[in-house]
Structures are given as structure tokens and as C-alpha cells.
Amino acid sequence: MSRRLTAGEVSAAEVTRAHLDRIAAEDGALGAYLHVDADAALAAATAVDESRAAGAELGPLAGVPVALKDLVVTEGVPTTSGSKILEGWRPPYSATIATRLAEAGTVLLGKTNMDEFAMGSSTENSAYGVSRNPWDHDRIPGGSSGGSSSAVAGHLAPWAIGTDTGGSIRQPAAVTGLVGHKPTYGSVSRYGLIAFSSSLDQAGPMARTVLDAALMHEVIGGHDPRDSTSIDSPLFGLADAARAGAAGDLSGVRVGVVRELGGDGHTDGYDPGVLARTREAVELLASLGAEVTEVSCPSFDLALAAYYLIAPSEASSNLARYEGVRFGLRAGDDGSRDLDDVMALTREQGFGPEVKRRIILGTYALSSGYYEAYYGQAQKVRSLIAGEFAAAFAGVDVLVSPTSPTVAWPLGARVEDPISMYAADLCTLPASLAGLPAISVPSGLSEGLPVGLQVMAPALADDRCYRVAAALEAAQDAARGHRLLDELPAAGSAA
Amino acid sequence: MSSISRDDVAHLARLARLAVTDEELDRFAGQLDQVLAAVARVGEAAAGDVPPMTHAVPLTNVLRADVVTPSLPREAVLAAAPAAEDGRFRVPRILGEAE
Numbered sequence: 097m098s099r100r101l102t103a104g105e106v107s108a109a110e111v112t113r114a115h116l117d118r119i120a121a122e123d124g125a126l127g128a129y130l131h132v133d134a135d136a137a138l139a140a141a142t143a144v145d146e147s148r149a150a151g152a153e154l155g156p157l158a159g160v161p162v163a164l165k166d167l168v169v170t171e172g173v174p175t176t177s178g179s180k181i182l183e184g185w186r187p188p189y190s191a192t193i194a195t196r197l198a199e200a201g202t203v204l205l206g207k208t209n210m211d212e213f214a215m216g217s218s219t220e221n222s223a224y225g226v227s228r229n230p231w232d233h234d235r236i237p238g239g240s241s242g243g244s245s246s247a248v249a250g251h252l253a254p255w256a257i258g259t260d261t262g263g264s265i266r267q268p269a270a271v272t273g274l275v276g277h278k279p280t281y282g283s284v285s286r287y288g289l290i291a292f293s294s295s296l297d298q299a300g301p302m303a304r305t306v307l308d309a310a311l312m313h314e315v316i317g318g319h320d321p322r323d324s325t326s327i328d329s330p331l332f333g334l335a336d337a338a339r340a341g342a343a344g345d346l347s348g349v350r351v352g353v354v355r356e357l358g359g360d361g362h363t364d365g366y367d368p369g370v371l372a373r374t375r376e377a378v379e380l381l382a383s384l385g386a387e388v389t390e391v392s393c394p395s396f397d398l399a400l401a402a403y404y405l406i407a408p409s410e411a412s413s414n415l416a417r418y419e420g421v422r423f424g425l426r427a428g429d430d431g432s433r434d435l436d437d438v439m440a441l442t443r444e445q446g447f448g449p450e451v452k453r454r455i456i457l458g459t460y461a462l463s464s465g466y467y468e469a470y471y472g473q474a475q476k477v478r479s480l481i482a483g484e485f486a487a488a489f490a491g492v493d494v495l496v497s498p499t500s501p502t503v504a505w506p507l508g509a510r511v512e513d514p515i516s517m518y519a520a521d522l523c524t525l526p527a528s529l530a531g532l533p534a535i536s537v538p539s540g541l542s543e544g545l546p547v548g549l550q551v552m553a554p555a556l557a558d559d560r561c562y563r564v565a566a567a568l569e570a571a572q573d574a575a576r577g578h579r580l581l582d583e584l585p586a587a588g589s590a591a
Numbered sequence: 592m593s594s595i596s597r598d599d600v601a602h603l604a605r606l607a608r609l610a611v612t613d614e615e616l617d618r619f620a621g622q623l624d625q626v627l628a629a630v631a632r633v634g635e636a637a638a639g640d641v642p643p644m645t646h647a648v649p650l651t652n653v654l655r656a657d658v659v660t661p662s663l664p665r666e667a668v669l670a671a672a673p674a675a676e677d678g679r680f681r682v683p684r685i686l687g688e689a690e
Contacts (some may be wrong), residue, residue: 400629434683443610449615449619460623480638518626
């Protein structure tokens with residue numbers, strides 16, 4: 097698309113119009129978007145066309161449309177984080193990644209649906225209704241970035257921004273047949289991302305190819321002085337790594353298969369089809385020259401428990417800012433209630449059940465008498481997990497596992513059972529806790545639904561994720577003669 | 592490891608400024624008890640001397656230069672507030688009638 101735009105074969109306005117038409121036709125069924133401003137998108141696209149016609153030197157992405165998860169703050173554009181408590185809020189500033197995408201000339205199509213405050217694995221926790229999986233409208237598109245996965249897989253956007261705290265980019269990408277990458281923690285600015293769990297949150301690309309994901313990552317990544325946890329280090333040729341991987345030679349690349357994530361003795365809760373696709377993908381990597389070994393990381397078994405203490409603890413603190421004073425909803429301010437009561441009523445009416453559960457759990461884990469046994473111990477487990485990653489990476493270049501233990505499940509199946517919902521994050525949590533880069537790339541279908549392979553790498557070695565993922569993608573595309581997404585039932589073709 | 596009762600949930604909700612309903616208390620107490628039993632597994636780790644990890648990036652004291660930079664205009668911020676008056680946020684009364 098970028099090449100055709102640059103060559104003038106197609107205008108940005110035409111590309112944008114084509115996506116807006118798809119949204120108008122399909123989003124009623126998919127529920128991917130929370131906000132679309134067609135006039136603003138067309139105006140932005142037309143501005144790109146005009147500067148290109150005037151001979152301006154534009155970047156390769158100028159005129160390419162994009163969708164943003166609705167927790168990316170956008171000046172003047174409604175931003176809700178999937179919550180009633182922010183209904184109608186028009187932020188007075190923009191997130192760094194939104195600014196960088198705009199400066200690259202990309203055109204904002206709209207804001208995508210998500211689990212409220214990114215808490216969930218199915219997008220059913222949104223206060224604004226569910227999003228649906230383009231492969232099967234009765235199934236979840238994953239979460240929390242489920243609006244983004246639904247939009248990109250359904251061709252309602254060429255690519256989108258997601259955010260990943262415990263797997264919220266990778267799992268929705270896996271269950272919709274997309275590529276989704278969680279960058280090294282600190283390598284993409286968090287300035288202007290509505291916070292869930294600050295030591296884990298990271299934004300990243302969701303796209304239909306590995307190369308697209310790498311190109312978007314290069315636009316949004318890099319140091320930002322406005323994020324004090326931003327790493328001041330350059331990004332290493334991500335698109336080049338994707339192109340190198342697609343050439344198909346992995347000789348010398350050492351791949352470790354994590355036993356605790358679906359290996360022998362650790363298959364409870366995994367779909368047999370997911371495990372089969374994972375084995376086949378690993379064999380394919382080996383046939384491309386990779387040296388494959390099995391690696392054991394015993395503490396990964398405790399990642400789920402550690403995560404569901406750390407993330408709710410940080411959330412209970414981060415979400416204290418929604419008190420009905422400075423922005424967002426205020427409820428019950430009728431003159432009869434004092435400040436405390438108005439705050440409690442505002443939060444009661446503004447937050448959905450999963451957010452309340454996590455705030456209460458986090459409050460408990462941080463309370464005196466329980467802090468050491470829960471939050472403190474979870475932080476120690478986090479150290480153990482990071483240590484096991486470091487030990488593993490002494491012997492291998494990347495680690496692989498399934499991305500999600502199962503394919504997309506039917507809507508409603510896990511809503512009233514938090515534990516089964518949380519189990520969806522089993523494979524993605526270790527890299528989240530250690531702050532490491534991890535990508536999900538399609539590995540085939542099981543029961544007619546997409547399966548993803550996860551590739552994890554050491555901090556700042558995101559290029560390895562792109563290289564290995566691109567090699568798998570290219571080899572599978574060549575073997576089947578088309579892309580996996582071409583098998584999407586009634587797939588439409590956007591520009 | 593302890594379990595979490597309906598009264599505990601009510602107390603925690605009060606601490607967290609959540610005016611939860613009776614129906615929510617019934618539902619959350621059971622669900623949180625299950626979640627707590629699952630996350631209590633962190634206690635199985637032999638992590639005695641292991642230092643806690645608070646963050647993935649070893650950064651300390653990231654400071655910016657001590658210079659004045661522009662902040663958001665007051666009108667833009669107050670425009671997003673649920674209630675504003677005289678160029679300030681307006682809040683409900685803080686003190687009760689008797690105080």
C-alpha cells in the first residue's frame with residue numbers, strides 16, 4: 097500500500113475512503129470501533145495527497161490509515177479506555193505514539209474497542225459492547241486489544257496500535273490470525289497511554305504481516321523524555337530484520353522451546369490443535385536451519401499467580417485518579433453528599449465488574465499484614481522468572497511457545513469465571529513480567545480458527561522476534577500458496 | 592493462606608472508594624476467594640533471599656533539567672472537568688454539617 101501511495105497509483109483519500117466504506121458496511125457486525133470520524137480522516141488524507149502533489153518529501157507511511165486502541169490519548173478525539181467513567185472525555189493532549197504516527201503522515205481512522213482499562217482477554221469487559229472475531233462472529237477476538245484485532249483481521253484497518261500488559265497484543269493477534277508484537281518494556285513511550293499496570297504496560301503494533309508490524313514499530317519506538325521509564329537506546333533495524341527473516345535462512349539461530357509452556361507434562365488447558373501447530377512451526381524453523389533445543393524454566397508455572405497480584409496492585413493505585421473531580425464522570429453530586437460519598441458513587445457507577453474485582457484484589461494484596469505474602473512474594477517470583485529467562489538466553493537466541501493455549505472461545509463462555517479468563521494469558525505472562533520483547537505470528541489453523549506462535553527474545557533484541565517470525569510466515573505462506581488471512585471466511589479486500 | 596469473606600470485601604471496597612451493592616458483594620466475595628486461592632501459589636516459590644523485582648528496567652532518578660516548560664492551558668483542563676467554577680475545579684463539600 098505504501099508503495100502504491102508513493103508511486104501515486106492510489107491516493108490517500110481513496111485508501112481512506114475504502115476503509116471507511118468497509119467500516120460502514122461491516123462494523124455493525126464486528127463492533128471493532130468505538131469512535132470513527134470519517135470527515136476528519138478524509139481531511140487528513142486529502143492533506144497528505146495535497147502535499148504529495150505539491151512535491152513535498154513524505155515518509156513511506158504518509159497516507160496509510162491506522163486505528164488506535166482507545167486507551168491511546170488523542171487530543172480532541174474521544175478517549176474512553178473502554179470505560180463509562182471516561183465517557184465523552186476529549187483529552188487536552190496526545191500520546192507520544194499518536195503524535196509520532198501523525199507526524200509520519202498516517203491517517204487516524206478511529207479508536208478501537210477494548211476491555212475496560214485493558215483488563216481482560218476477550219473484549220467482553222468493554223462498557224460499550226463486545227467486539228467479534230472476523231473468523232467466527234460468535235467468538236471472541238481476544239483481548240484486551242480486541243477491537244484492534246477485529247478491525248485489522250476484518251480489513252477495517254490495515255494495521256492498528258494495541259497495548260500489552262499481560263498479553264493484550266499477542267493473544268488477540270493469535271486468535272485472529274494477525275501478527276502482534278509487544279516491544280521491550282521501555283522501548284515505546286507510555287506517555288499518554290491510560291495506565292493499567294505501569295511496570296508492565298507497553299504499546300505495540302498489530303498488523304497482517306511481520307514486515308508491516310516492524311514498520312509501525314519503527315515509527316512509534318525510541319526514547320521519549322516525557323516517559324521517565326523510556327530507554328534511551330536506538331531501535332535496531334526491525335524492518336531489515338523482518339526482510340532478512342523472510343529470505344528464509346535461519347542457520348545459526350538457536351531456538352529454545354519452553355517446556356513449561358505446553359511441553360511434556362505441561363499440556364493441561366492446551367488445545368491439542370494448538371500444540372500440534374506449535375510442533376509443526378518449530379519443525380519448520382529447524383528445516384530453515386535453526387538449532388532447536390528444549391529449555392526448562394520452572395518458575396514460569398507461577399507467572400499467572402504473580403501477574404494477578406502485581407497487575408491488580410498497580411491498577412488499584414493507578415485507578416485512584418478516577419475520583420470525579422478533574423475529568424470524567426461525577427455521580428451523585430446533588431448537594432446532599434460529601435466528597436467521599438460522591439467519589440465512591442462515581443467509581444461505583446463508572447467502573448465495570450472486572451475493574452472493581454481487580455481494584456479490590458489489589459487493595460487486598462497491598463494491605464498491611466498481607467503485603468509480604470502476596471505482593472512482596474509476587475515480586476520475588478518476578479525476579480525468579482527474569483533470572484530463568486537470563487539463564488535460558490545464555491544458551492539460545494530466542495524462546496518459543498504457543499501464544500494462547502486455546503483458539504478463540506465462544507462469546508460469554510468465560511465471563512463469570514475470572515480464573516478461566518485469566519488462564520488465557522498463561523503463555524504471554526512470563527515475557528510481560530520480565531519486560532522482554534515477544535511477538536505472535538500465525539502458525540496455522542485448529543478447528544478452522546487461527547493459532548499463534550510466540551517468539552520471545554532478550555531485552556532490546558526485538559529484531560530477533562521479527563526475524564524468526566518473518567521466516568516462519570514466509571515459509572508457511574510459500575507452502576500453502578497464500579496467506580493465512582486469505583482463508584478468512586468471506587474476507588473482503590480493502591485497498 | 593487466608594480466605595476472603597463478604598465482610599472483607601465490603602471493607603476493602605470502602606478503602607478503595609467503591610460503593611458496591613449487596614448483590615456485587617455476594618458475587619465478588621466468591622469470585623475473589625477463588626482468585627485469591629489461585630494467586631496464593633506464589634507462596635510455593637523458594638524465594639527467600641531473592642530480591643523483589645519492581646520493574647523491568649533498572650533506572651534510578653531520571654531527572655529532567657530544572658527549567659520551566661509549558662503546561663496545559665487552564666481552560667483546556669477545566670473544560671474536561673465535571674464541574675468548574677471561578678477558574679478552579681468545583682468539588683462537593685468536604686466537611687460534614689456537624690464539623
